[in-house]
Amino acid sequence: MTIETTETTTADAAAGRPLLDVRDLTVTYASGAAAVRGVDLSVAAGQKLGVAGESGCGKSTLALALLRLLPAGTKVTGEVLLDGEDVLTMKWGRVRAVRWAGASVVFQGAMHSLNAVHRIGDQIAEPILLHKKATPAGAKKKARELLEHVGLPGARADAYPHELSGGQRQRVMIAMALACDPRLIIADEPTTALDVMIQAQILRLIEQLVAEQDLGLIMISHDLAVLSDTCDRLAVMYAGRVVEEGPAQEVYERARHPYGKALSAAFPRIGDLSSRFAPRGLPGDPPDPSALPSGCTFHPRCPEAIDACTTDDQTLRVAGPVHRAACVHVGVPEPSAPGVEGAP
Numbered sequence: 001m002t003i004e005t006t007e008t009t010t011a012d013a014a015a016g017r018p019l020l021d022v023r024d025l026t027v028t029y030a031s032g033a034a035a036v037r038g039v040d041l042s043v044a045a046g047q048k049l050g051v052a053g054e055s056g057c058g059k060s061t062l063a064l065a066l067l068r069l070l071p072a073g074t075k076v077t078g079e080v081l082l083d084g085e086d087v088l089t090m091k092w093g094r095v096r097a098v099r100w101a102g103a104s105v106v107f108q109g110a111m112h113s114l115n116a117v118h119r120i121g122d123q124i125a126e127p128i129l130l131h132k133k134a135t136p137a138g139a140k141k142k143a144r145e146l147l148e149h150v151g152l153p154g155a156r157a158d159a160y161p162h163e164l165s166g167g168q169r170q171r172v173m174i175a176m177a178l179a180c181d182p183r184l185i186i187a188d189e190p191t192t193a194l195d196v197m198i199q200a201q202i203l204r205l206i207e208q209l210v211a212e213q214d215l216g217l218i219m220i221s222h223d224l225a226v227l228s229d230t231c232d233r234l235a236v237m238y239a240g241r242v243v244e245e246g247p248a249q250e251v252y253e254r255a256r257h258p259y260g261k262a263l264s265a266a267f268p269r270i271g272d273l274s275s276r277f278a279p280r281g282l283p284g285d286p287p288d289p290s291a292l293p294s295g296c297t298f299h300p301r302c303p304e305a306i307d308a309c310t311t312d313d314q315t316l317r318v319a320g321p322v323h324r325a326a327c328v329h330v331g332v333p334e335p336s337a338p339g340v341e342g343a344p
């Protein structure tokens with residue numbers, strides 16, 4: 001099951017392909033933890049895909065797998081087609097080029113990602129020197145321009161990370177991610193450590209940059225409310241699988257998978273004071289990815305579980321025109337899905 005794209009660049013449209021096309025991605029750590037299992041998704045230029053799920057459901061592993069940033073010994077199968085090229089099989093030299101110029105990552109916690117002993121201008125200039133073959137003066141100039149582009153004075157290039165606030169550091173991370181003009185940005189919990197006001201500013205900045213530069217965006221968060229406010233589409237992950245996907249507002253407001261419903265109820269509605277004070281938690285924890293339950297991996301925690309859930313294959317089923325959910329209670333299986341004929 002692929003998350004449909006709505007927009008493509010001229011080149012992509014001509015080639016009939018999205019910017020990023022992930023097919024059947026499976027990641028198993030050396031420990032045996034099956035952290036990502038059979039994930040399909042796609043992102044077009046100008047499209048913002050949110051990936052939601054509680055801690056441990058495989059979101060960061062998915063992000064790291066897209067750019068082959070996982071530890072040695074991790075088994076990764078499937079395809080990660082970036083502009084039609086499979087990142088998983090390309091040579092390392094090409095992977096290094098793709099990491100900044102094709103797609104770049106904004107990680108959570110900028111203080112840990114920035115080098116404390118180097119000026120931020122030099123840190124932004126580094127990938128430009130490396131990948132753009134710029135002169136040191138040219139790279140420095142571009143670093144200042146990038147800082148201004150993300151709303152910081154160019155003169156802050158001379159500052160060290162500890163001289164900036166958390167929000168300013170996150171802006172630096174975004175400037176750095178943009179340094180080599182990537183086409184796709186992967187933002188892993190980009191606002192988690194920030195207060196609500198600064199979080200909103202950073203989200204608006206990301207939205208503005210995506211629109212201006214026609215970038216593709218994958219934004220990862222546990223917070224469905226934030227994702228639904230920022231993204232066009234949402235994919236909800238549980239125990240390494242996408243269990244629900246569709247238009248962002250629809251998934252947030254009318255989730256069909258019991259896990260999607262629980263995640264949605266766990267966060268207050270933006271602008272809705274009635275639910276603001278009554279978010280509902282979900283009892284229990286996600287399963288250990290080394291010892292997953294049979295059938296639907298959510299069934300041990302699911303308030304709607306029936307006997308069939310212990311053997312269900314978690315096929316995504318039609319929950320709306322462009323909305324899918326992997327639950328036996330939802331609609332009919334995708335006609336193209338293997339082994340689903342005659343399923344409920």
Ligand SMILES: Nc1ncnc2c1ncn2[C@@H]1O[C@H](COP(=O)(O)OP(=O)(O)OP(=O)(O)O)[C@@H](O)[C@H]1O
Nearest residue numbers: 029031033035054055056057058059060061062289
């Ligand atoms: N290097 C690793 N070796 C073995 N298992 C790992 C490794 N990194 C993550 N895992 C396991 O893989 C599963 C998915 O972890 P991951 O960090 O991708 O989840 P997540 O949804 O991003 O969580 P969080 O929001 O807390 O970062 C977890 O069970 C985790 O313990």
